[in-house]
Amino acid sequence: LTEYAAASADFEAQARVLVLQAPEDGRARVSQEGLVIEADTSITFDETSGSMRTVGDATFTPPDGDAIDAANMIYDLNEGRGSALDAQTSLNEGGAQWIVRGDMPYAAQDSTFMSHARFTSCDHEEPHYHFETDEIKIVGGNVLVARGVRLYFADVPVAWLPFLAQSLSRGRASGI
Numbered sequence: 001l002t003e004y005a006a007a008s009a010d011f012e013a014q015a016r017v018l019v020l021q022a023p024e025d026g027r028a029r030v031s032q033e034g035l036v037i038e039a040d041t042s043i044t045f046d047e048t049s050g051s052m053r054t055v056g057d058a059t060f061t062p063p064d065g066d067a068i069d070a071a072n073m074i075y076d077l078n079e080g081r082g083s084a085l086d087a088q089t090s091l092n093e094g095g096a097q098w099i100v101r102g103d104m105p106y107a108a109q110d111s112t113f114m115s116h117a118r119f120t121s122c123d124h125e126e127p128h129y130h131f132e133t134d135e136i137k138i139v140g141g142n143v144l145v146a147r148g149v150r151l152y153f154a155d156v157p158v159a160w161l162p163f164l165a166q167s168l169s170r171g172r173a174s175g176i
Contacts, residue, residue: 005029006043016047022056034063037075050078058084062109066090070104081108091144091168097121098144098166102136112138117146129153131164142168 007023020043022028027038030045030052037043041056052075060075060082061067068089075082087104090097102117113136120130133146149161 001032003029003031018045018047019043020045027059032077036061037073049076051076060084065109066092068104068107079108081106083107087114091138097123098168099123099127100136100138100144110140114138119144119146126154133164138168144168 004018004020006020006028007026008021010019010021011017012019020028020030022040022042027040028043029036029038030043037052037054037058037060039054039056039058042054043058044053044055045051046053054070054073057069057071058073059067059069060073066089068084068087070084070088071086073082073084073087082104083106084104086101087107088099088101090099092098098119098121100114100117100119102114104112104114106113115135117134117136118130118132119136120127122128122130130152131146131149132152133149135148136144136146138144144166145163147163149164150157151159151161
């Protein structure tokens with residue numbers, strides 16, 4: 001069962017393409033089996049390829065995962081994977097919450113890759129500290145692995161680490 005919500009919908013029958021336009025001051029929305037995709041401009045669903053593309057600020061919420069906010073995203077319903085530009089998500093590690101932001105060329109249930117990423121547990125608009133990396137991998141929502149990591153306090157680079165592995169699972173575990 002798929003639910004659609006929008007101000008208007010345009011369906012091109014021959015091409016099998018549905019375009020949902022968001023209402024003014026609202027969001028277009030598609031829900032399917034616990035998966036939710038929202039966008040503040042439009043959502044284009046190509047039934048032939050099974051891909052969904054958003055325009056404008058978008059939110060992707062998987063059935064049992066953390067929401068991902070992005071400037072634009074593409075999601076393949078058949079493959080269960082997608083990609084997003086300027087994505088941001090929060091990962092919970094026991095009591096701590098990691099805020100991760102960057103381009104997400106590949107995201108699936110079992111692993112997520114990000115590039116040009118920035119992550120921190122500081123929830124201020126301008127975090128007191130953050131890590132920057134060119135590559136990050138989040139494995140099954142349990143482990144965050146990054147390489148070529150730079151630690152910043154405010155905007156001052158303080159340290160460089162060849163890699164960083166952080167457990168995201170609940171219960172006892174070592175830190176960074």
